[in-house]
Amino acid sequence: MSALLEVSGISKTFDGFRAINNLSFSIGAAELRAVIGPNGAGKTTFMDIVTGKTRPDEGQVLWGPNSQSLLKMNEAQIARAGIGRKFQxxxxxxxQTVAENLTMALKAPRGPLDVLRWRPSAASAARVAELAAEVGLSEALPRRAGELSHGQKQWLEIGMLLASDPQLLLVDEPAAGMTLAERELTTTLLCRLAETRAVVVVEHDMDFVRRLNCRVTVLHQGAVLAEGSLDHVTRNPDVIEVYLGR
Known part of the structure; x- marks a missing residue:
């Protein structure tokens, strides 16, 4: 089966520091993947390159069944192509209310006149209700987003990303600051989302990664150090030395 995202031999240097070093990575169309590694391993730069925020010095990033080059697109074009990113x-x-946040995120023409003419419809209201249900916020639709717990705000942002129907979600440390109950619900949500799209979770919390029960990619010094199940990579002597042993 061909990969949805294929990153091949990318490298990136900032002021003499090699943040990404000949990194290759691929993920299928309906797959959950955890990316772990020590601080400075290149996790954020990797996501920056995939989403067009940073250009690599070399290598290629191919997307979709037609293997389009993401390096020829800007950030907005990459987002429209189906890649969504959730920051920490x-x-x-x-x-604004939860409903208003989700409504603003709906896929619609964004020109100045389009925005002025846009009016909520039965279809948009139904889509907002569907998104809220998907992220567990149905009962919070009339509430102001500022009143939500930290975990609920994370789910709302995921719901806003889902509004544009991405094929790949990049999610940065979703478990940080969550209660145990919120973490469990987040695990369930991410696993369910990965049934129909690719989901990459960058995470430090090993317990949370174990709950995801997915393939794990370990980065170190901008390159892939190990890949496989969590049990497989945590038994790797190099991973123990550079990451788990600290």
């Missing part, structure tokens, strides 16, 4: 800190409109 939730960025929601705190003064």
């Amino acid at each position: 800190r939730p960025t929601v409109f705190e003064d």
Whole structure:
């Protein structure tokens, strides 16, 4: 089966520091993957390159069944092509309700006149209700986003990303700051999302990664150090030395 995202031999140097070093990575169309590694391993730069925020010095990043080059697209084009990214800190409109946040995120023409003419419809209301149900926020639709717990804000942001129907979700440390109950619900949510799309979770919390029960990629010094099940990679002597032993 061909990969949805194929990253081949990418490298990136910042002021003499090699943040990414001949990194290759691929993920299928309906797959959950955890990416772990010590600070400075290149996890954020890797996501920056996939989403167009940073250009690699060499290598290629191919996307979709037609193997389009993401390196020829800007950030907005990459997002429209079906790649969504969730940063560690939730960025929601705190003064707006959950329903309003989700409505603003719906896939629609974005030209100035389109925005002025846009009116909510039965279809948009149904889609908002569907998104809220998918991320467990149905009962919170009328609440202001600023009133939500940290975990609920994370789910709202995931719901806002889902509004554009991405084929790949990049999620940065979703478990950080969550209660145990929220973490369990987040695990369930990410596993369910990966049934129909690719989901990459960058995470430090080994217990959370174990709950995801998925293939794990370990990065170190900008390259893939090991890949496989969590049990497989945590038995790797190099992984123990550079990451788990600290």
